[in-house]
Amino acid sequence: MNDFMYYNPTKIEFGKTKENKIGQYIKESNIKKVLLVTGTGSIKKNGLYEKIISSLNKYNIEYEEIDGVVSNPLLSRVNDGIKIAKEHKIEAVLGVGGGSVADSAKAIAVGAKYEGDVWDFFINKVQITEALPVFTVMTLAATASEMNGNSVVMNDETQQKYSIASVLVNPVVSVINPELMATVSQEYLAYSAVDIIAHSIEVYFTATDHPNFNSRIVESIIKTVIETTEALLENPNDYDARAEFAWVAIQALNGLTPAGTAGGSFPNHMIEHALSAIYNVAHGAGLAVVIPAWMKWHKEQNIKQYTRFAKEIFNENDADKGIELLEAWFAKIGAPVTLQMINIPREGIKALATNANALAGLWGMDEAYSVETIIDILEKA
């Protein structure tokens, strides 16, 4: 077992109607003025926006607003937010929406305390030493951004989808009301399920030291994702399944699963970020395409864990069968599993591999993932 530091100071307020208390949670941190970050308008249609504003008003919390955050959130919009935050002396950033909104809120929180270009943090030119406090009210469960310090942003000028990580942007409080997630489309539910599984299996398969307890936690998460996704596809109003899905989404990327492991990496995310960056694919859809291909390429490097996976998740004895059944499950829930299904032509592979390989450099994975290797993997998709 490897040495580690575990620290996750985010308070999770989980349950029905808790969004009505967001003003109270913010006030408890002595904050009087927030920047409200939102997406492309669904919260204005379903009444959530009104509830948030009403709660802010109730606790005399002033707010400025920036909306229009899209999936694969754009750096340009983040910069708009930073500008508002600086102009209006904003004290905290409140994201209300899905992972893209939470990630944008975090990037704004970092940029608001920095004189230079916020992209400097994403290319590791500078380290994060301060940030505005972040709060979130989530409408989608997938990225676990609500309980971690990660933010992934798309530079719309350079076509780079890069990330930052700092406990300084762990949300102070995140509100998770599963009822707010009940209107997510079946398509996005499937993408979310794939994303959660992706978060779980990256370190599970790549770590050189992976204690049994960590494997058991990961398997618990995956079994629960499969079970609750199927329940929700059957009945989108199954509150308990929706709630459990939301909670395991958080556990998959809040620091618990890799604690004590060694040598783990995130190659599927690295490759997928290239797909999203160049073709604007939904993150979960891109992952569903990349993961089975990567597993087929990678399995010989850790055949014992792939055999364990097949046994624990699908009650099969053969590593290949485990990969095959995971791919089949992705397809069954409506996620794409080939590049063709997301309209990426074979000729595009070279550029994808080059884009992903640049990220490999930043993530310290360039030795294992040369352009040629990434091409090999994508050829399997």
Added chain:
Amino acid sequence: MNDFMYYNPTKIEFGKTKENKIGQYIKESNIKKVLLVTGTGSIKKNGLYEKIISSLNKYNIEYEEIDGVVSNPLLSRVNDGIKIAKEHKIEAVLGVGGGSVADSAKAIAVGAKYEGDVWDFFINKVQITEALPVFTVMTLAATASEMNGNSVVMNDETQQKYSIASVLVNPVVSVINPELMATVSQEYLAYSAVDIIAHSIEVYFTATDHPNFNSRIVESIIKTVIETTEALLENPNDYDARAEFAWVAIQALNGLTPAGTAGGSFPNHMIEHALSAIYNVAHGAGLAVVIPAWMKWHKEQNIKQYTRFAKEIFNENDADKGIELLEAWFAKIGAPVTLQMINIPREGIKALATNANALAGLWGMDEAYSVETIIDILEKA
């Protein structure tokens, strides 16, 4: 799934030699003077005491000291510590030892900020609203006190073993170096294993709503405890097993396992506290006696979960068989499983039941656990 709040701001510094950095961790919180709380002297023999003092000196952190904290830590010693803390204007409390030391450090941290008798908090006469910051360096893994806000203290005048709980006494930083735990006796390793399993199964069996994910986490903890305990009994120097054991001990009582459940309670702890209070039994030993008896008495109330337990932990199809095999495993690792084995005579049961029932009142369990019911349970032990 029930509504919940999850908040655990303790930073865990896990790994070899991390105790040498305790001065740095304390200094990072801008603290200049601590009360060092220790046990009955083993850390002076094995060199840990010197390392701690050296680290405090290195970072210019002044300290006062109180030692002599025993298992089932005494209120009288806590009061001694509070007196020193008040006299010397202590800014934080540093516990170096096992669960009793950590629990005493927390009680001192609460008492140091209170004019009245600290026992007021234990009998729910007043609520905790402030406390000194707490830090710990652990030499035993069992109670998870290193990552929760619980403190159990024994009132040596009234023979009451009662508890407090507040996130205000969650340690700011806890150092877990599994190497510091390598000298724990086989006897105490067994008691610790029982304690961890006890923390895991209380809510698992008693909750009226227990999502599958929670059950899976609990089962992951129990499987890992069984596996690593057996490895350590075979080879006490198995670092990886020692480390994994220490980490699952924490997971068993840091708020993760009950999150989202409803209706759970801690009857085994309630009854065991009476055993410790009257007969000064080691907590884990008392639990090993109480748990199988309680399970036999309780199983009909949640037969489905007992059947699941038998299947998941022991690959058996029958609830009774699961209880029998857990009891047999306790015995195998050297834990006592009858009152007789811990020298408690049958005539003592009435007084135990009365003591436990008083605690049931405090814990809101007096309807389910009358004196007669507790007698019934203890008769099975």
